[in-house]
Amino acid sequence: MLDVGKWPIFALHSQEELKLIRQACVFGSAGNEALYATENDEVFGLGTNCSGCLGIGDTQSSTEPQRLGILCGKKIACLSYGSGPHVVAVTTEGEVYTWGHNAYSQLGNGTTNQSLVPCQISTNLLNKKVIEVACGSHHSMVLTSDGEVYTWGYNNSGQVGSGSTANQPIPRRVTSCLQNKIAINIACGQMCSVAVIENGEVYVWGYNGNGQLGLGNSANQPTPCRIAALQGIHVRRIGHRVIYWKLDIFLTNSVRDQHLECWVACGYAHTLVLTEKGMLYAWGANSYGQLGTGNRSNQSYPAPVTVDKDRCEHFRSVLNNNNDDIIEISEFSYPVFRAFLEYLYTDSISLPPEDAVGLLDLATFYRENHLKKLCQQTIKQGISEENAIALLSAAVKYEAKELEEFCFRFCINHLTVVTQTPGFAEMDHDLLKNFISKASRVGAFKN
Known part of the structure; x- marks a missing residue:
């Protein structure tokens, strides 16, 4: 069971209803909108819905869950919300559905028309199985099972990686230096994109005004570019693990004292990676200390985040109190x-x-x-x-x-x-x- 009971948006749900929720995405400026899938693969939306992102066919608010008939019966594998706002959902079969605002073609349906219900996106993805999705503010990115990256939407800063700044109305594969490489992990910032390759290399593109691409400058990048400063440092897809510092916290289904696998993630204008050796690197905007570097200066190169060793040992010893314990x-x-x-x-x-x-x-x-x-x-x-x-x-x-x-x-x-x-x-x-x-x-x- 996924514990969503503390979110105010679910306050009117009974305990029996909460126990059926398998996956949830809470969004909106005050966490007042939600999409969720149940154990029996029903999909519902509820909340203010002023953005039309509930996918229920209108923009009417509802305190009662509204069923998304188009998605019911389909096993939702992952959901991503873009602050534009728009939503992209992927099923376990690899199908892609989008809905919400679309002024910059962030829905990938070839138009700029808003969609109030989920619509399947098949252009250039028809024979592909999508396994992961990420959304920026007005652009979208998916990863396929064969390691290809596809993007669409707003492209004023090169965030779709096409080599131009023209908006991209349908999914197109990101090629350039990714042409013959297999990606295993993707992430989006507000107007930038990141992909991790199977050999641990990290490629970035898009807006770079805060140094969030980690290239050592603040120039936008219209095509994927490898972060040279991470040469020899292997970054891999995140596993089911936990890491915490400063303002960022990442939780999955359980916490166990095992070796941390590695990952990449983007905030609004900063990027974080964890290497296979357990080292943390961060770069980009830092006005709130979100990089964990001990100051509030922006960082245009990947900077190692120094974690107090005594505190790490304390963390490890507490979680390892009993090797059979899982929280x-x-x-x-x-x-x-x-x-x-x-x-x-x-x-x-x-x-x-x-x-x-x-x-x-x-x-x-x-x-x-x-x-x-x-x-x-x-x-x-x-x-x-x-x-x-x-x-x-x-x-x-x-x-x-x-x-x-x-x-x-x-x-x-x-x-x-x-x-x-x-x-x-x-x-x-x-x-x-x-x-x-x-x-x-x-x-x-x-x-």
Whole structure:
């Protein structure tokens, strides 16, 4: 099960409905739109839909999931959202469907007309099996099973790699120096594109105003160009692993202490790669510290990201507490995972009090006493008469003595209201018995 319950867009879904969600893509300026596929291969859209990217045939908002009949029954392998906005979906059979805005031909259907429903794109892809998709703001890119890269859409900076700056209305293979090479991984920035070749070389093209191509300059590149600074450094397709630093976090179905395979990814105007030897390199825009280089200066060459070795060892030792342990994402929410990984690298946490109980659970499991203390401090900030009993129960369950005493004192000070809450009525029998006994000892029931 994919845990999407913490996203507000799914707040009206029942637990039974949430358990059926196999894959989800949440987008929009406030995360107020979503597309998702269920275990039985039904596809739905819901949310504000002002962009028409829900693919339901209109631009009407809906708090109720709307079925995308065209895609139902097809196994969705991957979805990508471009901030243009538009959406590209790929099925396990390798079919490509697009919908949304299309002013720059980012849908690849040969027109500039908006499409409010998914339409299959077959031009130049008819006998190809697409296995991966990436979207820039107004351009799209796919990777086929035989290692070919196809692009279409907006091309003002050469982001489709055709050698010109003319928009490309249909998918065309990116050739030039990729002609006889097999690509294994692709990524898109806002107006740039990246491909990783099977021998580990990285090729880039498109907009380069922030140095996001890693070529050592800020000139746009209309055709693929190999990053010479990564010569001899092998970058490969990402595996099911986790890496975290600064503002970027990447999570997949499970976390296991194994060797990190390698990958490439693009942000809005920066690029990140992880090598087969576990080295991190970053380049491009850095005004928010997104490169993790210790400063906020843009970087036009790939720069190694130095990770604190002690912190890495701490990360490894915690996750390797038991070689058989796997942290399943279905057991914990995304904010909990993010906060856990942030703590492993920074010794601090930043998350809402309501999410800190889940983090307290993880901290207890891995015997991270310092993290438990931080969780207790955070949870205290969110206590109320309505949740005091629930927090007291959690404190007892996870042996958080400091939090337990705090919650108990809070309950005593607000005893009349707390005893009238549903939480008190549903209190565990043994906990209730101990609570009454302890409350009596401190004189809570005296007139």
